[in-house]
Amino acid sequence: MLQFLAIQNYTLINQIEIDFKNGFSIITGETGSGKSILLGALGLVLGQRPDTNILKDKDRRCVIEASFNVTKYHLQKFFADSDMEYEEETILRREILPNGKTRAFVNDSPVNIKLLKELGYKLIDIHSQNQNLALGDPEYQMGIVDTYAQHPFLLDDYQTQFEAYQTIKKDLKDQEEIARKEKSDLDYFQFQLQQLLDANLVEDEQALLESELETLNHAEEIKTNLFKASNLLNEGDVTIISLLKEARTAIDQVKNVFTEGEEFYKRFESSCIELQDLASELEKSYESMEFDPSRISLLNEKLDTIYGLQQKHRVDSIEGLIQVREDLDEKVQRISSSDDVIEKLKLQLQKQESKLSKASQKLSKSRKSVIPEIEKALESQLIQLGMAHAKIKFEQTVINEYQYLGQDLIRILFSANKNGQLEEISKVASGGEVSRLMLSIKYLISASTALPSIVFDEIDTGVSGEIADKMGVVMQKMAENIQVISITHLPQIASKGTYHYKVYKADDELETYSNIVLLDKESRIEELAKMLSGSDLTQAAMENAKVLLSK
Template structure:
């Protein structure tokens, strides 16, 4: 419930601090006195957007602060999920700075407007003419029926099941799209893979083949060069080998004189051994050299194949081609994996669908049971409100579509008078009838669920006399289990409040200010008398006012 409201520098309000009771409070005042301003300020703490036009003094910030007693609302989980500090008496503060920047706080912790709006839905239900029009909305009608049916837990289970089903369905569609894309590429990928496999590529093969091609293409030149080298090395009289042997023999003669000459001798001996090995290997290599046109052709073809594949796949090495080959092979395996994953998800989807179907069927059954209860209670209240022949026909049919609240489609048909046919509520009910129907619905809902504080903003539009008196009684009855505010122009309703506030304007110098005052017993008599007879209050009006209050 709303305990206190503090407003500073908002519209025509300079400063206002007021406390409220937990029962029925009525608010009256002349048209334009500021009742809408009061609702606008309250709307700020519920998350409505604001701008600089909200500031009375453009140089000062606007502050609206409300204290709510929420111990009975079971909101601990909501506060935890939104990382807010919970307190049984929660303070919501909204500030609008002269710069236009807006700030919101819940128990002194900063929050964004979305979080504030979500919290506000649990705290206050402002019933305006706009919300009366919501009664024509199928989703709102279904909410009413679900409240009477006690479907809260079943709806929560259905929403979880539907969310799981939609999530799996989305994943399934994604895999099916992947499979379709892979299928389109499958033949071409298979061709590319087979082409690479047939090439029988090996890492480092390109460099090896290029060296082999160079060697085979220059066999004669190589043979000539090696033969010349061997001739110089092994010539009998002046060959390099013979000269090295003579050098070795000369150094051997002096190697024993000192370590220095022995070192020269050892080095030349090693050099001669190495030179003999080189000459021997060159000789063996020379013997192996021969023209091999077939091998030359084979190496050339393999290299041309490698170059062609590299150009085709826009790469420069055999290693990159092997990586592409591995990726193509992986895609072939992926196609098989996707089939398995699709089969698994299809089974999971079927399970979630069956659960959602079962829960939707239970919701439908519960709603069908609640229809006669809701119809009987609402028509009974409407009878008190001057609509004794009002009749309702709830048509709830199951569709194939999954909606957020089940699989049902609902039509609310209404007839206000005997002998008239049923028609859609939004088409056949007048404004006054809609107001009375909404009040009746709210009164019934108050029996079945813990409603937040409710503010009826001129729900009495289009009614008067004894009907207004009955509306006041109904609101008073609702206030036994919840906090109710009624903004009204009718004395019959104003007289029902435990507390009576008056909104009025005063002029202070060159400034007009709106104020809200809690009326004393005598002030209340005069206010209601004025509502009955106008500014010139008669004795009969005063007596009538006292009678209403008593």
């Protein structure tokens, strides 16, 4: 239940602190006194979006704090799943800074607005006059049935299956679109791949081919110089090797009498052997070196193919072309196998639709089973609220399309008159009739789900006199199980509350501000008398107020 509400620097409110009690509480006040401001502040701390210019003092932050006793709410798992510290007295705080930014806290831990709003829905139900308009919304009408049926596990199961179905359906659509686009390019991809396969690319091949071509293009020049070098070493009358041998022989003659002669001789000997080997290799190279036009043509053709492919695919190496070849091969394989993928997805979708259909049927069956109970309970309640001939029907239609809430469409049909034609509420119900119907729905839901707290913002619009008195009795009954707070202009309802708060506007030398006070017995009699007679209090109004309270 809501235990405490503190508001600082919010529109006309400087600072107020309100202790709320269990049971049935009433809030009254003249038009413009600040009742809607109070409700707006409560909405903010529950996660609603702030309006602009809500700061009374533009240089200070607005702080709204609400304390709830959550002992009986079974919220331990929600707190754990949300990574928040659970406390039986949970404090929600919302801050609006002068720069327009907002911050939210649960038990002094920062939270995002989405989480704050989600927690707020579990703590209190604020019924504003906008909800009367929502009564014509098919989704809201569906929510009435689902809440009364108490089948969250069925709805959760259906929505889990629905989300899985939608995911597979999207994957199938995306895959079909990809296949459609890529299949139109398959021939081109295959042509590109075949070009790369025909090139028989080998890593590091390009450098070897370029080197061989360079050699063949200079074959005559190389052969001539190899011949010249070979002749100088070992051919003709006077050669380098023969001169070197003469030098070796000269040293050999003095090596026995010359200290360094032996070393010189060995070096000449080594040089002779090395040069003879070199001469032999030069001769072999010379003999093997041939100008081969066919080989040159083959190399040029191979390299032209490589250069052309590199330019086409915008790479600068054999390795780059090999990577392009592998990518194209993978793409061609994927496109070629896309039909298999699509067939697998179609099979998955078919299986998932079967699961979804079963979950939908269970959900529809559960809704259908409780609709007669809802209709009977609401008609009985409306009779107690002075609508003796009221008829209400929850029309359930099953459609072929899967939607997030199932395959059902719920439409509430209503008639307040004897033998009247059942029509949509928005077409036949007056404001007072909608108010009574909405109160009956809230009473029904609260009885079946044990809502922790509920706030009614002038749900009595359009009624008065005896009907207002009966609506007050209904709220009294609701308050036996949950905390009920009702903002009202009607003395018949105000007199039914166990606690009565008055919102008023006051002035001082500097400003106008709103405040709230819990009335004692005498003040309450006076407030009810004013509601009965206006600002001019009469003794008769005071007596009537006492009579109302005595009831």
